[in-house]
Amino acid sequence: MLDNLTQRLAKVVKTMRGEARLTEANTAEMLREVRMALLEADVALPAVREFIAKVKEKALGEEVVGSLSPGQALVGVVQKELAALMGADLGPEATQLSFAQQPPAIILMAGLQGVGKTTTTGKLAKYLKEQKKKKVLTVSADVYRPAAIAQLEAVSKQVGVDFFPSTASDKPVDIARAALDWAKKHYHDVLIIDTAGRLGIDEAMMQEIAAVHGAVNPVETLFVVDAMLGQDAINTAKAFNDALPLTGIVLTKLDGDSRGGAALSVRHVTGKPIKFAGVSEKLDGLEAFDPTRMANRVLGMGDILALVEEARKGVDAEAAAELANKIKVGGRFDMNDFKSQLTQMKKMGGMAGLMDKLPAQFQQAAAGANMGQAEKSVQRMVGIIDSMTPLERAKPELIKANRKRRIAAGAGVQVQEVNRMLNQYDQMQSMMKKLKGGGLMKMMRGMKGMMPGMR
Template identity: 60%
Template sequence: MFENLTDRLSQTFRNISGRGRLSEDNIKDALRDVRMALLEADVALPVVREFINQVKQKAVGLDVNKSLTPGQEFIKIVQAELTSAMGEVNSTLNLATQPPAVILMAGLQGAGKTTSVAKLAKFLKEKQKKKVLVVSADVYRPAAIKQLETLAKAINVEFFPSDIKQKPVDIVNKAISHAKLQFFDVLIVDTAGRLHVDSEMMDEIKALHDAINPIETLFVVDAMTGQDAANTAKAFNDALPLTGVILTKVDGDARGGAALSIRHITGKPIKFLGMGEKTDALEPFYPDRIASRILGMGDVLSLIEELQSKVDREKAEKIAKKLKKGDKFDFNDFQDQLRQMRSMGGMGAMLAKLPGVGQLPEHIKAQMDDKITIKMEAIIGSMTLKERANPEIIKGSRKRRIANGSGTQVQDVNKLLKQFEDMQKMMKKMKGGGMMKMMRQMKGLMGGGMGFPPR
């Protein structure tokens, strides 16, 4: 996420380091580089202008704090302005109304609206313990209605049926009546998308909004469209009283233009980020944390929250007790750790939230590919139960059998065994096991040649 912008800004900060004071002359080059970095990231021009003016105003003539270098002081100013541009604080959903709280989802076709309905339903159900009902008012695409029904079933949330012969207003009014009778806390309404903004679409969604008066009207937009995302959000905001934005496909956005432009152009906060296809890949948007990620400082708070919510505590405690008793950390335990890592978006997604990972050499970054963890699991899957519990018995002929069974090479098996040995030593030192402590060591371990070379 935002890799291009992070790389450009990191180079700029390195160039300004070592100065005794931030003067107009020595920050001129830095500001020019920041301006170019933002424009290349597809940030809207008015946003870039205001951003640069604010940074210049605060940086010129500033006495550098004795505990900071000029480069660090400049980063501090840029970080504060990035946070300000994106909205200062996390803006939560307002559900304070007579149930059901109706959330209307709007957006163009292909932005990930229907998937976002399911992700938000799961988020509210699991994180806020709400009873959620979902309904599709997209009468133009039967596939969209079916898709939402399938997703609702997968996340165990109730789906209110609808079909293309009904009018959107009638569908939603019936869903509201059902939600009241069955004591649902929240009703999330999926609406029709179009390939572009047109007057017919706007009239229809305005009429629906007027009829149901939702407490939240969220605009779903694809981050990879850059500043076009902000301009489309503005067109919707001019027609509808939006309360916030869900930015999707952020995991594929190396630039960051949408995240930095939307608040300035629409005046509305980004409330959530869609970080992948899975139904749990939705994160609340924290401007300060995203600013840290953009500047290569990581996002440890989000990582800790993710670990706390997704790590299987029962398994973590089982490993901890096992190690305290003096038993060995074996391949069954290691396989559990790999699976838990995958459930949190994979190794790359987790390590991207650690400070300084962006500065790692390319050959080490390449080892963060999740194909590597899948390969590891395949090798472990080819071991017998006895081999998993006693890795020391894995010698010549066993290695060849495991390699053949997993579709890998003997050298891959050797590398996994070496890495496992390092992991065993680390777990022995910690005496507590578990993913949380493992993560503190992960960055160092990655530098020690954790992965396999590509085949």
């Protein structure tokens, strides 16, 4: 998101050297770069003007402390103001969902057609079930779009939450009331209502969603907006904000757009906090939005906390502890352990997903790596291991020419790929031996060039 801004700021940091303080003269060029980057990212002009004015006011006269260069000091000011523009000034509670309502807490999803409301409803249901341990019921009040009801039913089944059936002949207000009654009787903690979108804003649509809102009085009314809408997002956001008492924003398709100016524009126009961001098409691709951490990512500082959270979600702590104990007591790192390591990497979102959260210098170091190719190679390695017998996995040294040919045929790959995978297993096994001996730094150095596509 906002890759262009990241690159421009990195460039200006390099050019502003050797000055003791930030002045109007030495900040003018950088502020011009920031202004251009924001406009190119489709941020609304009023938001850009206000942002630049605040940065200028805070930056002028600021002392350059210690080892910081003027460019770095200005980036610090930009980071604080960018976080504030994204909602950090509203406080940490603002981005949290409210459950301050007699159960079920009702969440109403609003937005145009095609922004991903139904998928986002499923993602949010999964998030609430797994992260917040809530019993969730979903219902579709979209009686216009063909298969909208069936789509939400399928998504709800995928994420393992309850679904309240409705039909295209029902009225949206009646659907919402019936679902609420059902949720109360069956002790659901949360009811999420997916509403109809339109290709454009019209009066009938706004009246209908306002009627649904009035009938059930939701504790959260979330405006779902496509991050790729750019300037159009501003008009849409204003119309929905005028028609409904919005409580927050959900940005979708944040992974598919390098501009992402809607994140800043919509927040500025509505004054409402961004609560979630859709970061992938997968049903677990929804992140709670943290303005400060997002500002860090935009400015190339990375999001190490998000990386730790991904690791916590993806890594099986019990399996990791078992492997550590096994290595400690002299046990052998076998193919089953190797497969487990590869699978856990995939669970953490793959290498491309992890790279996005690393600071800029790490991303630059791996700029030549083909992440997509690396992830495909990981999948192929798992397929090769799956083609082995239990004995071969436990004792890979048994795998000679005939076995290699059989394994390659079973996995649908060439024998050379089996050889390559066995070499990588040998490297990992030797690293584990070093780890047992306390040679952690040696192991880290040995990992260079280990993964395909990461040389």
